[in-house]
Amino acid sequence: MSGPRWLEENQHSTWVNFLAAATILNRRVEQQLVTDSGLSARQYEVLVMLYSAPGGSLRMTDLIGVGRTTKSGLTYQVGQLEKVGLVRREACATDERGVVATLTDAGWDALRAAAPGHLDLVRELFIDPLTDEQFTALGSALTALVDRLQNQPDGE
Amino acid sequence: MSGPRWLEENQHSTWVNFLAAATILNRRVEQQLVTDSGLSARQYEVLVMLYSAPGGSLRMTDLIGVGRTTKSGLTYQVGQLEKVGLVRREACATDERGVVATLTDAGWDALRAAAPGHLDLVRELFIDPLTDEQFTALGSALTALVDRLQNQPDGE
């Protein structure tokens, strides 16, 4: 009569809370960005990555980053950004196969305009609710998780 | 010359890691479920909620739960589950407006078949990579976040 080996109660609630927190935070952040600056969260993330890169330029492959998006997802989003003039796409000089995305002046302006409201919300919903100890511990746990997820992409 | 007030370095990396961990975990879990049992993650969650409810039944409103899905998203997913016979929808006895979803025998079987592989993956990717201390701390941080997100749905 013993079905599957379910999770222990605290394991289950932690997992459920993780999924819930991630979903709700993603939704709230998305809403705020779209409403206040017309950018989606993914687009904002692309702009930030370009802003942080030397020369405001990055290969598509490098823009994929930490797993927030896939190759085709990125192609789509950069396409959207290019359509509204926030990003420029050019062939890569050293590798004819590659494409380099570059932040335009308008993209720079859009990022600068969007950042304050976005960062306020992140502080309000993600940073301020936690004590310093909680935040630090969360950081360490997330580092361990991301390491695991990146280094053993598949089963074992 | 001072642009927006950016996050501190550790705040930024924690936020980015949170988004990355959530996205990757969601994707990996989704893939495993779809491949091995033909269920999406959202569908699996619905089945678990029904399984945990007395009589295997829940009002649509109650099935929404902790913010993982919205009203119309749920309608869609329960529709899919009903189409393949894992869930049954009936009018609510006490409130003619309401709809009650019930786990069918086939739904029960599908959940029992899908659970072991799913739970193994959750253990592998979310529980085992963390020390007990990390996991406990993560749980406490997530509880604080979810409380915040649920109790102050909007600005203030």
Add this chain to the structure above:
DNA sequence: CAAGATTGATTTCTCAATCTTC
């Protein structure tokens, strides 16, 4: 009129397939 639930239009994500260059 408010609450419960569904529908429709639009947007975005995912996956497999493709094309080009290394």
Add this chain to the structure above:
DNA sequence: GAAGATTGAGAAATCAATCTTG
């Protein structure tokens, strides 16, 4: 043949609008 990037088909999420009953 493998890597970099795009495309197209299909699934699924969002929001506003609608319909029905309390």
